[in-house]
Amino acid sequence: MSKIDIKHLTVDYTEKKKSFTALKDVSxxxxxxxxxxxxxxxxxxxxxxxxxxEGINTPTDGQILIDGEPIKGTGAxxxxxxxxxxxxxxxxxxxxxxxxxxxxxxxxxxxxxxxxADEFLDKVGLAQFKNKYPSQLSGGMQQRVAIARAxxxxxxxxxxxxxxxxxxxxxxxxxQELLLKLWEGDGSKERKTVVFVTHDIDESILLxxxxxxxxxxxxxxxxxxxxxxxxxxxxxELVQTTEYNTFRNKLLxxxxxxxxxxxxxxxxx
Amino acid sequence: xxxxxxxxxxxxxLFIVFLLxxxxxxxLTTETYAGYAVWFVVGVExxxxxxSGMIKKSxxxxxxxxxxxxxxxLLIVWTLAxxxxxxxxxxxxxxPGKVFRQFICDYDKILVNIQSSIGIILQGYxxxxxxxxxxxxxxGWSARxxxxxxxxxxxxGAIPPIVYIPYGIALLPTFRSVSVFVIFLATFWPVxxxxxxxxxxxxxxxxxxxxxxxxxxxxxxxxxxxPASLQQIFIGCNQGLxxxxxxxxxxxxxxxxxxxGYYIKNYSDFGDYTRTIVGxxxxxxxxxxxxxxxxxxxxxxxxxxx
Ligand SMILES: Nc1ncnc2c1ncn2[C@@H]1O[C@H](COP(=O)(O)OP(=O)(O)OP(=O)(O)O)[C@@H](O)[C@H]1O
Ligand SMILES: [Mg+2]
Numbered sequence: 001m002s003k004i005d006i007k008h009l010t011v012d013y014t015e016k017k018k019s020f021t022a023l024k025d026v027s028x029x030x031x032x033x034x035x036x037x038x039x040x041x042x043x044x045x046x047x048x049x050x051x052x053x054e055g056i057n058t059p060t061d062g063q064i065l066i067d068g069e070p071i072k073g074t075g076a077x078x079x080x081x082x083x084x085x086x087x088x089x090x091x092x093x094x095x096x097x098x099x100x101x102x103x104x105x106x107x108x109x110x111x112x113x114x115x116x117a118d119e120f121l122d123k124v125g126l127a128q129f130k131n132k133y134p135s136q137l138s139g140g141m142q143q144r145v146a147i148a149r150a151x152x153x154x155x156x157x158x159x160x161x162x163x164x165x166x167x168x169x170x171x172x173x174x175x176q177e178l179l180l181k182l183w184e185g186d187g188s189k190e191r192k193t194v195v196f197v198t199h200d201i202d203e204s205i206l207l208x209x210x211x212x213x214x215x216x217x218x219x220x221x222x223x224x225x226x227x228x229x230x231x232x233x234x235x236x237e238l239v240q241t242t243e244y245n246t247f248r249n250k251l252l253x254x255x256x257x258x259x260x261x262x263x264x265x266x267x268x269x
Numbered sequence: 270x271x272x273x274x275x276x277x278x279x280x281x282x283l284f285i286v287f288l289l290x291x292x293x294x295x296x297l298t299t300e301t302y303a304g305y306a307v308w309f310v311v312g313v314e315x316x317x318x319x320x321s322g323m324i325k326k327s328x329x330x331x332x333x334x335x336x337x338x339x340x341x342x343l344l345i346v347w348t349l350a351x352x353x354x355x356x357x358x359x360x361x362x363x364x365p366g367k368v369f370r371q372f373i374c375d376y377d378k379i380l381v382n383i384q385s386s387i388g389i390i391l392q393g394y395x396x397x398x399x400x401x402x403x404x405x406x407x408x409g410w411s412a413r414x415x416x417x418x419x420x421x422x423x424x425x426g427a428i429p430p431i432v433y434i435p436y437g438i439a440l441l442p443t444f445r446s447v448s449v450f451v452i453f454l455a456t457f458w459p460v461x462x463x464x465x466x467x468x469x470x471x472x473x474x475x476x477x478x479x480x481x482x483x484x485x486x487x488x489x490x491x492x493x494x495x496p497a498s499l500q501q502i503f504i505g506c507n508q509g510l511x512x513x514x515x516x517x518x519x520x521x522x523x524x525x526x527x528x529x530g531y532y533i534k535n536y537s538d539f540g541d542y543t544r545t546i547v548g549x550x551x552x553x554x555x556x557x558x559x560x561x562x563x564x565x566x567x568x569x570x571x572x573x574x575x
């Protein structure tokens with residue numbers, strides 16, 4: 001049994017009586033402790049797929065099983081980072097993180113929660129900003145607080161929708177390393193299952209075990225590709241190897257052939 | 270701001286002018302008690318000098334000084350129009366000194382009346398907020414119930430609360446309980462409507478963020494929806510406060526044996542316009558003080574707003 005089983009998922013959005021199919025018959029599974037990236041061009045339904053996994057949206061058809069059980073709404077087993085900043089504006093950065101911890105960890109008392117919050121804010125490089133309100137932080141900083149919150153909640157499953165999209169190159173590298181380090185752990189605990197949406201091919205190769213490439217209109221799975229590199233991965237060494245570059249070119253070719261296929265289809269129509 | 274800017278201002282010139290006009294001969298034949306007014310102004314002037322050194326923000330300092338300047342100006346015109354030139358009917362327009370003297374004589378009585386009025390307002394007002402906010406959160410949340418409830422609360426809220434007074438008098442034993450009841454209603458509807466529309470206007474993003482954290486019902490209502498709709502709740506509270514004052518002072522003028530409205534009405538019935546003016550000034554000060562405190566609370570609770 002896989003950790004997450006996505007079975008024939010179809011999602012239609014109905015607006016003003018017109019229905020639009022965002023996802024059509026999407027099926028794939030994710031093993032426990034696996035790091036899976038989802039890539040695909042804008043509008044192919046990545047956020048839609050995540051919203052079903054998060055439990056805030058329900059599919060038109062098909063279902064998702066987690067540990068063999070169909071998803072019924074949101075759950076404390078899943079930590080979420082939305083594509084767009086999702087902090088509570090009336091809480092300071094550290095209160096936001098501590099609030100997330102409180103929802104999943106009922107044993108920790110207030111000061112313990114704040115301590116964990118401080119620790120994770122420090123990890124994302126925001127120690128000095130912990131007492132600021134979201135309105136006093138830049139977009140990228142808000143996103144880092146949201147990431148700190150999801151990581152601090154220490155859930156079995158992490159669902160991240162382009163978490164590093166709004167973050168500058170330097171901090172993005174730091175955060176990728178941080179995520180990798182936290183996910184790989186020291187072997188004492190089971191690894192989290194991560195579903196990670198991104199636009200960035202290099203990011204997906206560096207981080208994941210498996211890449212799910214999606215195609216648009218309607219959103220479908222185009223390919224599932226296993227990433228063949230050993231862990232722990234060292235970014236600067238990895239990107240210099242020929243294997244890496246061959247693999248990367250193969251992915252890029254696939255990405256564009258999907259678009260070429262589309263154009264071909266349309267020509268044939 | 271330099272020291273010069275802090276201390277050299279027109280207000281102080283007005284202060285001198287006020288002192289100088291005291292040397293003009295009185296036209297008014299009755300006692301003017303000018304000493305009381307002079308002492309008051311000297312007190313204000315000392316306070317102004319002290320405060321000028323203390324307030325850091327120049328905006329607040331300017332505001333404060335402008336208010337003092339306005340008070341001085343008013344007192345100068347008032348003194349000239351009454352005591353010095355006797356342009357107005359002395360019975361209706363007593364000179365300022367007489368009003369200040371009356372204020373000091375009636376100090377105890379006024380305090381009791383303020384207490385009575387504020388006690389009634391606080392009781393009805395706080396009770397209304399305590400009931401309307403949780404109910405509004407709940408009704409706003411159950412969206413379907415909410416849409417029907419919106420119309421019901423719009424209808425009931427449209428009835429001017431003053432018309433409940435006769436019904437309240439029939440229903441309730443004392444004047445005090447009727448007043449509390451009417452203020453309760455006057456506050457309840459706007460706060461309920463504000464809370465509900467606040468909840469219904471919360472961004473989906475905010476609700477989803479809370480949902481994925483798997484918060485329970487109680488946390489959703491009070492830790493998420495309450496702060497998220499706070500601004501709209503305050504609009505309702507503000508409206509309720511304004512109406513409450515109007516209602517209470519009117520009600521006190523009609524049927525009470527205590528309160529600021531009663532004080533004013535009672536003495537104007539006896540033709541004691543000095544005391545009527547004292548009452549008016551006190552009502553003004555009480556309302557300004559309460560809105561000041563209210564604004565402070567609002568600013569503090571909404572300090573996270575950009
Ligand atoms: N609430 C909604 N109502 C109607 N249509 C929607 C809604 N949300 C998404 N869609 C449509 O569904 C499709 C997929 O949207 P989705 O947000 O899942 O794309 P995405 O892959 O996350 O894109 P991006 O990379 O730009 O974030 C889009 O065509 C979008 O217009
Ligand atoms: Mg998206």
